[in-house]
Amino acid sequence: MALSSLPSELLLQLCTHLQLQELGALxxxxxxCYEILNPELYSRGIAAGLVMQMVFLAAERGLANTAELCLCRQPCPPPEAIQFGFEDRPLQRATDLGHVEVVRQLLKWGFGNPNAGSGGTFQTPLKLAIFSGHINMVRVLLEHHSVDCNFEDDYNRYTPLHVAAMRGDGDIVKSxxxxIDIKPDEPDSYRRTPLSYAAERGNTDVVxxxxECSKVDRxxxxxxxxxxxxxxMIEGNTGAVKLLLSAEWNIASSSRGNSLFRRLEATMTAHSFYIYKKTGPIRAAITKFFH
Known part of the structure; x- marks a missing residue:
């Protein structure tokens, strides 16, 4: 008679005499056997102090059910004093690998700090999701109140919005x-805002x-x-220039001819107006929008 065909009661009684590794094999x-013994396997693993290894395995392989089985039996989330180390942050690992449902479980059970960095880049889960362009992951993270959407890194004080603006990802910027607590005009260590980077890189959708956000100072x-x-202007991003200038007046109703210089002069800084006057290609490209 095969072990797998034993009655459920006998299987559960048998597992009490097995080592954890043997129970896993069965x-x-x-x-x-999986359906009957899996809950017991996770309970034994947690009792043996293996919860971190088990959760990390779930994060690594995208095993949402495994994560839930571990976390629902964990009496409380690990204390903040625990230092998981370079590659031992399940939340960051699952985010980096794109395992949305595992991340959802980890956030639900409060397992780990959602604003802690991981790996050589020391990026938070939200920034990892933005760097990879994973919009569904970004939305799951932003739905959770404990995720700081304005978290600045220690190196250059980039916020998640800085990163999304640089990448030109309109869907992520919109999310x-x-x-409600977003700070869309937060400066980095160079006093540059997300709008500054989006304009420089010609990311017109983001600009x-x-x-359109009233909190942004152009x-x-x-x-x-x-x-x-x-x-x-410096980068010759005429689409971004048009948007920045059109925020000041209605282009369709603006007059033509010599008034172009006066309109630009009233809006531009001295630096960009100098570039406009001295750089032929930029001048020609911008003039076509207003003349």
Missing amino acids: TRASSR LLQR RLLL YSKDKQGMAPLDYA
């Missing part, structure tokens, strides 16, 4: 702006979204006295 013998200047318009 659990994998058949789908019936970030929907958080448009940020300009005139903000960095440590060098440079405004978003300056960066858009």
Whole structure:
């Protein structure tokens, strides 16, 4: 008679005489053994102090059910004093690998610090999701109140919105702006805002979204006295320039001819106006929008 065909009561009694490794092997013998013995396997593993290893395995392989079985039997989340180390943060690992349902379980049970960095980059889960362009992961993280959407890194004080603006990911920027506690105009260590980076890189969809936000100052200047318009001009990003200028007046109703200089002069900083006057290609590209 095969072990897997034993009555459930006998299987459960048998497992009390097995070592944890032997119990794991029996659990994998058949789908019936798995269904009956798996809860006992996780309970034994947690009792043996192996919860971190088990949760990390779930994070590594995207095993949402495994994560839930571990976490629902864990009496409380690990204390903050525990230092998981370089690669032992399940939440960051699951985020980096794109395992949305595992991340959902870890957040639900409060397992780990959602604003802690991991690995050589020391990026938070939210920034890891933004770097990978994983919009569903970003949304899951932003739904959780404990995730700080304005968290600044220690190196250059980039917020998640800085990173999304640099990447030009409009969907992620839109999701970030929907958080009621978002600070869309937060400067980094160079006093540059997300709008400044989006304008510099020609990410017009992001520029448009940020300009629609009443908390964003299009005139903000960095440590060098440079405004978003300056960066858009320097890089020749005419789409971004058009958006930044059109925020000041209705282009369709603006007059033509010599008034172009006066309109630009009233809006640009001295630096970007100098570039406009001296750089032929930029001047020609921008003039076509207004003349």
